[in-house]
Amino acid sequence: MPxxxxxxxxxxxxxxxxxxxxxxxxxxxxxxxxxxxGIWWAKGFDSGMLQAxxxxxxxxxxxxxxxxxxxxxxxxxxxxxxxxWGEASRGYVAFPCHPGSENGPDGNSTRYVGTPAKTANDAxxxxxxxxxxxxxxxxxIILEPDxxxxxxxxxxxxxxxxxxxxxxxxxxxxPIAFTRASIDxxxxxxxxxxxxxxxxxxxxxxxxxxGDGYAGAVVLNLLEDExxxxxxxxLIKALEKLPxxxxxxxxxxxxxxxxxxxxxxxxxxxxxxxxxxxxRKVGARAAARAVARSEEAALRTKLLAAWDPYxxxxxxRATEAxxxxxxxxxxxxxxxxxxPMAWRMARAEQKAGLKERRWPELEKAFGDGRPAIVRGALMxxxxxDVMANAPFIEEALIRPRVNRVRIAAALALLRSGKARDAxxxxxxxxxxxxxxxxxxEARAHAVESLGDDPGDTTEGWAQAIDARLxxxxx
Amino acid sequence: MIRRLSALIxxxxxxxxxxxLGRAEDESMAKLRHKLMFAQGDRQVxxxxxxxxxxxxxxxxxxxAGAFGDxxxxxxxxxxxxxxxxxxxxWAYVAMKRGPEAIEPLEASLKDDPSQGATRAYLAEAFRxxxxxxxxxxMVATALRTxxxxxxxxETVMSAAAALRKTQEAKDATGLPGYAEGLRDxxxxxxxxxxxxxxxxxxxxxWDLEAYDKPTTERGRLxxxxxxxxxxxxxxxxxxxLPASQRLTFDAAVALEAVDKDAYGDSERFDLLVHAxxxxxxxxxxxxxxxxQAFTHLAEAAADEGRYELAWRLAQKRLDIxxxxxxxxxxxxxxxxxxx
Numbered sequence: 001m002p003x004x005x006x007x008x009x010x011x012x013x014x015x016x017x018x019x020x021x022x023x024x025x026x027x028x029x030x031x032x033x034x035x036x037x038g039i040w041w042a043k044g045f046d047s048g049m050l051q052a053x054x055x056x057x058x059x060x061x062x063x064x065x066x067x068x069x070x071x072x073x074x075x076x077x078x079x080x081x082x083x084x085w086g087e088a089s090r091g092y093v094a095f096p097c098h099p100g101s102e103n104g105p106d107g108n109s110t111r112y113v114g115t116p117a118k119t120a121n122d123a124x125x126x127x128x129x130x131x132x133x134x135x136x137x138x139x140x141i142i143l144e145p146d147x148x149x150x151x152x153x154x155x156x157x158x159x160x161x162x163x164x165x166x167x168x169x170x171x172x173x174x175p176i177a178f179t180r181a182s183i184d185x186x187x188x189x190x191x192x193x194x195x196x197x198x199x200x201x202x203x204x205x206x207x208x209x210x211g212d213g214y215a216g217a218v219v220l221n222l223l224e225d226e227x228x229x230x231x232x233x234x235l236i237k238a239l240e241k242l243p244x245x246x247x248x249x250x251x252x253x254x255x256x257x258x259x260x261x262x263x264x265x266x267x268x269x270x271x272x273x274x275x276x277x278x279x280r281k282v283g284a285r286a287a288a289r290a291v292a293r294s295e296e297a298a299l300r301t302k303l304l305a306a307w308d309p310y311x312x313x314x315x316x317r318a319t320e321a322x323x324x325x326x327x328x329x330x331x332x333x334x335x336x337x338x339x340p341m342a343w344r345m346a347r348a349e350q351k352a353g354l355k356e357r358r359w360p361e362l363e364k365a366f367g368d369g370r371p372a373i374v375r376g377a378l379m380x381x382x383x384x385d386v387m388a389n390a391p392f393i394e395e396a397l398i399r400p401r402v403n404r405v406r407i408a409a410a411l412a413l414l415r416s417g418k419a420r421d422a423x424x425x426x427x428x429x430x431x432x433x434x435x436x437x438x439x440x441e442a443r444a445h446a447v448e449s450l451g452d453d454p455g456d457t458t459e460g461w462a463q464a465i466d467a468r469l470x471x472x473x474x
Numbered sequence: 475m476i477r478r479l480s481a482l483i484x485x486x487x488x489x490x491x492x493x494x495l496g497r498a499e500d501e502s503m504a505k506l507r508h509k510l511m512f513a514q515g516d517r518q519v520x521x522x523x524x525x526x527x528x529x530x531x532x533x534x535x536x537x538x539a540g541a542f543g544d545x546x547x548x549x550x551x552x553x554x555x556x557x558x559x560x561x562x563x564x565w566a567y568v569a570m571k572r573g574p575e576a577i578e579p580l581e582a583s584l585k586d587d588p589s590q591g592a593t594r595a596y597l598a599e600a601f602r603x604x605x606x607x608x609x610x611x612x613m614v615a616t617a618l619r620t621x622x623x624x625x626x627x628x629e630t631v632m633s634a635a636a637a638l639r640k641t642q643e644a645k646d647a648t649g650l651p652g653y654a655e656g657l658r659d660x661x662x663x664x665x666x667x668x669x670x671x672x673x674x675x676x677x678x679x680x681w682d683l684e685a686y687d688k689p690t691t692e693r694g695r696l697x698x699x700x701x702x703x704x705x706x707x708x709x710x711x712x713x714x715x716l717p718a719s720q721r722l723t724f725d726a727a728v729a730l731e732a733v734d735k736d737a738y739g740d741s742e743r744f745d746l747l748v749h750a751x752x753x754x755x756x757x758x759x760x761x762x763x764x765x766x767q768a769f770t771h772l773a774e775a776a777a778d779e780g781r782y783e784l785a786w787r788l789a790q791k792r793l794d795i796x797x798x799x800x801x802x803x804x805x806x807x808x809x810x811x812x813x814x
Contacts, residue, residue, distance in 0.1 A: 050764065053796070054766060055796050056797035057796075129685075144799045144800060145766075145797070145799075146766070146767045146770055146798050146799075147767065148799070148800055171799075172799055173797050174797065175797045176797070248799065248802075251802070252797075259813055285806050288810040289810035292809070293810070369740060370738045370739055371739050371779070372739045372778070372779035402745065403745050403748065435752070436751065436752050436755045437748050437772070437784070437788075438748075440784075440787065441784060
């Protein structure tokens with residue numbers, strides 16, 4: 001008998017927790033109630049803002065602070081709760097902005113069900129601090145994931161609608177628009193995908209003309225599953241019809257081809273032509289990039305030729321892009337280069353909206369005192385210059401705070417092979433080489449001075465730097 | 475039941491030992507008093523005071539430090555006006571939160587020997603207990619100048635500065651807020667930077683800047699510059715990896731934008747952003763980032779300095795986290811051939 005009881009007891013002991021576990025699992029598997037059809041408001045302000053930045057979502061602020069305003073009542077009572085607004089806002093992180101006076105006993109807003117009143121209040125405070133104390137209500141603001149303003153319309157005139165939300169999702173977050181379109185426009189995508197090749201261009205263009213905020217994202221979805229080269233070219237070309245506002249979707253779709261132009265030269269060319277039609281500046285920039293990154297002379301010539309119809313400025317930009325590329329790759333000369341390179345470089349940088357980089361002589365640079373100038377001069381100074389200006393550089397090495405100047409000084413001294421405080425030079429260089437920000441550039445410069453890469457240990461670097469500084473330069 | 479019993483036993487033991495000690499100390503108290511009354515020179519006086527202070531809580535007349543102070547104050551023949559005795563009276567009152575009573579003896583003691591950093595630190599705490607918060611901070615600064623730097627002073631400083639922030643609202647300040655003015659000398663005279671104090675000051679300034687001013691006004695710039703300086707010191711002097719430090723460096727860098735523009739990059743902004751990115755990478759350790767925007771801001775600063783490769787790399791890192799129109803805009807400005 002005990003022989004039977006013991007296994008039974010053991011079985012019972014094993015079964016009790018297992019049954020309990022099964023019960024828990026059953027509870028977990030029970031599906032939650034369906035979410036409300038309208039806008040899904042973010043639960044917390046800080047967590048919502050972080051989610052937007054991490055996931056690349058636009059941020060929608062629905063400023064709805066006054067209780068008696070009829071537009072406010074209509075928006076919160078009808079629009080925000082509707083399926084249309086709900087679906088169009090799914091790609092966003094959305095906040096109601098309200099003083100939070102309608103608190104339920106659980107701390108949730110009774111106005112925006114399920115939203116903590118604190119979140120609505122925090123969102124309103126953020127808006128008030130950022131855009132001024134007298135906010136017109138109702139109004140809507142859309143921010144980019146990094147916080148820049150994408151859209152703001154004071155007072156509600158009916159402009160803000162599900163259509164506008166879809167369009168701005170395409171503008172601000174093409175990857176999210178791409179995903180939303182695959183869900184919300186599944187039927188349209190399937191229908192277009194089944195179109196015969198001879199009708200494809202006309203049907204896609206017609207769809208693009210219908211004013212859908214996800215139009216560009218629909219075509220990107222088609223491209224995603226299209227492997228026929230001819231049909232792909234048709235789709236890319238048809239995007240010429242894309243409303244200009246949705247340009248970021250096309251630029252996003254083109255990026256891979258433009259950055260690696262030689263992988264699919266025909267597609268690269270098609271994308272550039274399409275972008276040039278939608279927006280000349282963005283198209284010119286894409287072409288400049290493709291020209292600069294292509295290793296194929298034939299493609300470069302073709303792309304340069306493709307620019308001709310678009311005016312002198314873009315063509316010039318293309319030529320300069322190729323020159324800039326030649327200069328940066330340390331090619332001494334580039335074809336058709338009649339102007340001095342420095343001048344052309346400056347002009348190309350100016351055109352790109354960048355500050356002109358002309359590092360003065362070291363002594364002048366130190367007199368200037370601007371970290372960018374000093375650093376730039378130090379990084380470009382040759383060993384002789386460094387030795388001639390050693391006192392300045394030794395001083396820069398111990399200058400507090402401006403770390404990038406300190407690093408540049410240490411690298412310059414390493415280049416010259418002479419340093420009064422070799423230990424400090426070694427410490428600064430090693431720190432820089434293994435730093436997540438300064439690392440790649442510092443390593444490249446240091447390796448140039450040392451001759452070989454000492455590898456991935458600090459000891460190796462310390463020895464190599466020590467040998468270089470003790471040897472007094474090469 | 476067992477707990478109650480053990481408590482009773484412990485109480486009985488304590489009482490028994492107290493009674494035993496008391497009897498032995500009655501004799502020694504008289505001796506100790508005698509020693510103090512006839513001590514020659516500061517050294518002997520201090521030794522006698524130390525021995526007496528050990529009896530606090532053990533003698534019926536010394537039930538706490540305050541009673542000890544009262545006892546010292548009542549000493550005859552001018553003994554109660556000796557510098558070390560005055561200092562000890564002040565210490566005793568401060569320890570019992572009787573700040574107002576501690577001020578007079580401590581000030582008198584300082585007159586006797588201004589080099590006593592400890593006296594200055596006690597006086598600072600006495601001021602704080604009396605509600606004289608700015609005087610407290612100033613006094614701590616003078617204590618630090620004498621090279622007296624003990625952990626208890628930090629509590630005085632933090633409490634006084636926090637109280638000052640409440641009583642003298644930053645919005646009414648013409649220059650730096652009162653607490654920042656008060657802390658400036660304290661931090662300047664500290665031999666070893668206190669990262670927590672520096673970061674607290676920077677954080678308060680940034681909060682007040684956000685609440686009462688803008689980084690573009692003259693006063694706002696001053697607050698932003700000061701916050702940046704302290705934020706950088708805070709992260710430069712600690713190896714601790716804290717999300718709060720990353721947020722602090724990033725916020726300080728953002729607040730410093732206008733100043734940096736005017737100074738052509740000669741500000742702490744770039745280095746603050748480097749710290750924000752560096753801390754972000756270390757904190758995320760392959761996981762999600764707390765401030766993805768830090769990459770974009772540093773990328774822009776790098777581009778402005780002509781460091782295009784760095785700018786590109788950072789913008790690309792931002793895009794690796796998620797799509798960012800700001801990063802894309804920056805990349806369009808960079809030389810077109812960049813990238814792997």
